Amino acid sequence: MSDFSKVKGVLFDLNGIITDSWAYHSKSWQEIAAQLGIAWSSQLEEGIKGRDRIDSLNAILAAGGMADQFSADQKEALADKKNAIYQTMLDKMNPGDILPGIMPFLDELVANHYKIIIASASANAPKEIRKLQVESYFPLIVDLKEIRHNKPAPDVFAKAAEMLHLAPDECVGIDDGMVGVESINAAGIVSIGVGDPKVLKEAAINFMTTRELTLANIAQAWPK
Ligand code: BG6
Numbered sequence: 594m595s596d597f598s599k600v601k602g603v604l605f606d607l608n609g610i611i612t613d614s615w616a617y618h619s620k621s622w623q624e625i626a627a628q629l630g631i632a633w634s635s636q637l638e639e640g641i642k643g644r645d646r647i648d649s650l651n652a653i654l655a656a657g658g659m660a661d662q663f664s665a666d667q668k669e670a671l672a673d674k675k676n677a678i679y680q681t682m683l684d685k686m687n688p689g690d691i692l693p694g695i696m697p698f699l700d701e702l703v704a705n706h707y708k709i710i711i712a713s714a715s716a717n718a719p720k721e722i723r724k725l726q727v728e729s730y731f732p733l734i735v736d737l738k739e740i741r742h743n744k745p746a747p748d749v750f751a752k753a754a755e756m757l758h759l760a761p762d763e764c765v766g767i768d769d770g771m772v773g774v775e776s777i778n779a780a781g782i783v784s785i786g787v788g789d790p791k792v793l794k795e796a797a798i799n800f801m802t803t804r805e806l807t808l809a810n811i812a813q814a815w816p817k
């Protein structure tokens with residue numbers, strides 16, 4: 594296990610960590626599910642949180658017993674429809690949507706010379722960072738075109754560490770979803786899960802909310 598004093602980089606998931614845009618993703622998918630007559634459940638919600646667009650759609654169709662009923666083109670059209678709904682919500686996003694504790698944490702990291710990067714599964718990440726006006730903190734965002742597999746595979750977080758020129762044991766990753774925590778762990782990076790510890794059981798460190806994200810709290814919770 595890595596030592597906290599070695600850590601030089603912090604890898605951030607975006608939706609659910611920097612901002613609560615997960616709520617917008619969820620609402621957009623719920624509209625699609627309702628149009629298809631698929632019942633929504635908290636289990637389905639947790640299962641798709643952090644998954645990329647097409648994987649999310651496949652999981653929703655499978656939950657409704659419709660996995661084989663759509664061609665690739667039809668699925669793409671449904672995914673585009675969801676993204677169009679999401680984009681209308683995204684257009685209203687502003688710095689007021691940044692989650693509590695995040696700005697002080699980013700300032701603390703910068704003041705202490707940590708490197709930071711966005712490791713999101715979302716193709717909309719660059720636009721969200723602009724809308725939230727935190728581009729100066731995050732000139733670095735993992736480009737999904739440069740990875741083979743999205744979360745829960747390790748690629749996004751492994752690429753983020755590589756872009757910071759750091760080894761996995763010099764980083765810590767933060768995510769609010771099961772698939773994100775799985776991705777961080779698979780990359781050999783210490784994971785911080787933000788949210789219900791019963792859901793994020795695999796996280797090395799758990800905080801209930803983004804308010805608890807401070808260097809002192811992370812150091813104290815660091816796995817021995
Ligand atoms: C993740 C969200 O950040 O991005 C998922 O948690 C979403 O819900 C995924 O499906 C892909 O996002 P987008 O913006 O590329 O559809």
Ligand code: MG
Nearest residue numbers: 606608609769
């Ligand atoms: Mg997330």
